[in-house]
Amino acid sequence: MFRLPVLRRFRIGAVVAAIAVALPLAACSTGGGSSDSGSSSEATDTLNLAIPPSALTLDPAQMQPTNSRYIWGSIYESLAYWDPQTGAVTPWAAKGWAYSPDGKTLTIQLRDGLTFSDGSAVLASDVAATINRSVNTSGYIQSVDTAVASAEASDDKTVLVHFKYYDPKWVSLMGREVGVIAKASNLNSPDIATNPIGSGPYTLDTQASVPGTKYVLRKRKDYWDAESFPFSTINVNIVNDPTAQLNAFKAGQANATIVTSQQVSGAKAVEGATVTQVDATTVYWLLFLDKYGKSSNPEFKDVRVRQAVNYALDRDGIANKLLQGHATPTDQVFFPSRDVFDKDLEQKYPYDPAKAKELLAQAGYPNGFTIEIPSSQATQQFEPTLSQELGAVGITLKWVPIPESQTASIILTGQYQLYLKQSGIVSDPYTAALYFTPDGGTVNPEKYTDPTITSIYDKITTTVDPKQSIEVYKELNNYAVDQALAAPVTMTAALWATSQGVTFVDRAGLPSDIRQFGVAGK
Template sequence: MDAVRRNTGRAKAPAVTAALAVAALTLSACGGTPEAAESNENREFTIATQSGPNSLDPAQLNDGQGMFVWSGLFDTLLTQDSETGELVPHAAESWEYNEDGTVLTFVLREGMTYSDDSPVDADSVVAAMQRTMETPGPPAGKFSQVSEIVAVDDLTFEVHFESFDPAFISQMSLSAGVIGHPESLEDEGTATNPIGSGPFELDVQSTEFGDSYVMRKREDHWNAENIPVSTFTVNVMPDSTARFNALQAGQIDATNVESRLVPQLDEDTFTISSIEAHTVFTLNFLDRAGEEYPALADERVRQAVNHAIDREAVVDNLLFGSGVPSAQIFNPSGEVYDPELEDIYDYDPERGRELVEESGYEGESFPIPSTYLTSTFESMLSQAFQDVGLQLEWVSVPPQQVQSALSSGQYPLYFQVAGFGSEPSDALSHFAPGGFSNPQNYTDDVLDELFEQVHSTVEYEDAVPYYRDINRHAVEQALEAPIAFGSQTWASRDGVTHTDIGGYPSSILAFDFED
């Protein structure tokens, strides 16, 4: 094996399928073979992440790096293939929609158990999902179109919808698809020591909540032969330098590192895996209808801002080369992203100023939250607005109010750093009324018609042309000002690689331990 292997290829983004999924696909998604698992049965693996779980209560789980912990303790109904990104069976061996997408039927694997040895059956899964749906918390919003969840037999249950929700199925590989032990979920200790259905149990004595999570493999888990380590430890280290130093010192086996630090790593010791597009940096026009700031209802103003941003300079100077310039929010590895749209907004402040002058809004000023996410970009964005005859007013917002500032309605603009979901999830989030990144519920006749088509097309492949039209419309109308895709680089010891798929769930299955 070469001393350094770079896992940098682009893979297909997660597809949402309404067809029957076969159980045979599962083993291909599990990052290893039984032989590889046997050779690693006593292996300990420690990683460091920037953030940890906010809670271990299934109704309070956040997606993101905290998932490295909770995905070890809880199974999700579905997962993604680590090589293709396709949605594949996990705790559910199959799923199928009815013709109009209003009933989704899952069939569970036989013989699964919780960590207390009680059976995972349809009744327990239904009870746990109903509790998540009815309890205020991050996953609850994913059930907005669900009318009821009912068990059909011991292993089969149905999710009934008010209307087809194209984003729902992909959420079954994330927090909304978590299987918790229903009888224990209301216990006070669930948030820190849950009874789970996943491949590991939390070693409470060795764990320091918020700092370090030690998980021991369950040998009786249905997927144990494909879990390549006996102990999985997740250390939470917000500081990137601390993570890098811990990696160098041998205190951890893998972590994400800044690309500018990669040349300092010993090529004989570390394997580098790169995700070309992991997040998207975007300036979001929240008041697209111009209710409080009429200038933003004029597409010429929004287009001017897009022309004013030097995306290549941002990647080179602010992201230290760890990114790709883009004027789109969709994952470039997916089926919706359109390379031709990248030519619409070349860096041209003079053209931007002309558009602002034509609109009659020269000199307009806009308040925008100043957060821990924006500090690196504030000077660049202020200069871009000035270059086209506009102004930004940065308003300091404390860390605990960062998310609420987006939805508050106080601000016409917001700088976001967002991870990728499925194409349906991202389309609905950014451009549909009720979407997380569209908190003021903007829509127009074109979007209304396209989303109507999306909601009446159950097969994802048939809906792809509509999602592409949504993307084109959003770019041409400059509903946002995307800046760049941020890349992510993982460094690991002993030849371990990390998947190169942007948006892949953060779990032990993201790593390949085969030589």
């Protein structure tokens, strides 16, 4: 029996190569890979991806927003998608949805023609069963489904999702792993994690696939909108090393891959190749893990210490020199392609080591302090620079190597009080909930909040109209920057190399996935 392994978590040494594939799905509308991102008379109907590894399971309750989405996002249908042109959450398997006035019930209407890979119809009861199982099963999805009480089908096409309280981020998650649709009768199958009955545009060819190395996806001819997916076959090749990824691209073994800033010229040297840069798809930021001051290193409880860290960072130098201009310095964690981003906050913490030293002295640390911080392949490029800049103001960083398999869970242990984290672009409600509420999971493992945050978020969760809530989110962003609840470093760009005949479209700064690839001229 074919078994999908649990691949090693995302590992890659170069920062720019680490950005797009570890994040949630960005789907597309019909013809998502449009011809204006490249053109060629040599069209292909096979997409050969070369990507780094990540944890992989096809169990809908255990899915994670990593580059494994190339596989499970093809096998499972999603209720919605994120439009790569605008970033808007757009109906897909769901033809529409609406909240009740109090935001505690979401009514979802399914479109006609949805079927599973075994030919049976997708029903609202399947959607409800998938949601309920994820809510009641330990895993990543459960950690972001905390507001969901239950889901039910009122008829074959209508799903009612009941919430304990209004959760403004949930609709955006319908375009990610939360919105996948599995067959109710298949949810308890022993093969659910390896070879499930899917609802999406592709099926996994278990005979042609090699676990941990290559996954072959075959297009379903009976899929309701097959025209939106031009590739009859998608080969997802798992490649550990970025140099090997580029070599596969040069050799024609891959017609799409992520490249680093140092690899751009090499990729462009391939005849007919195009390198597309998508700005600000990932934020790198120093996460303060003990703002309550409960640990043996309680320094970050003091706002002046957190502000000192922000003043100590030469963000322009990191973006323009270390990352060779393929990044944008930032003082906030909200993304510039979204509504809450405030350009007036971008000069809140100019590079000022003298100011940083002054604040540390005021906080009672005139001689600074030493702090341990986890080291992994994703942080190594930053480590010398961060050590130098923070060390110059008196904060000595002691980098402690950790196994790559622990990079996602290590911050939950309470062992470390500082962590360099990489987070992909998401919706504003999702960013706000994860960074600044007790429901943040690994983004806010200490469940930090304070009276001001609670008051602001009470406004958010009682404002069901998204447009009316934008100003409240901006209030939260302003407060978070003023209180230095985090120390953002830079927003990095995604660099995608595609061969002649393959197009790539992303204007909204979304994480990449198969729905953003297309065939030139189609």
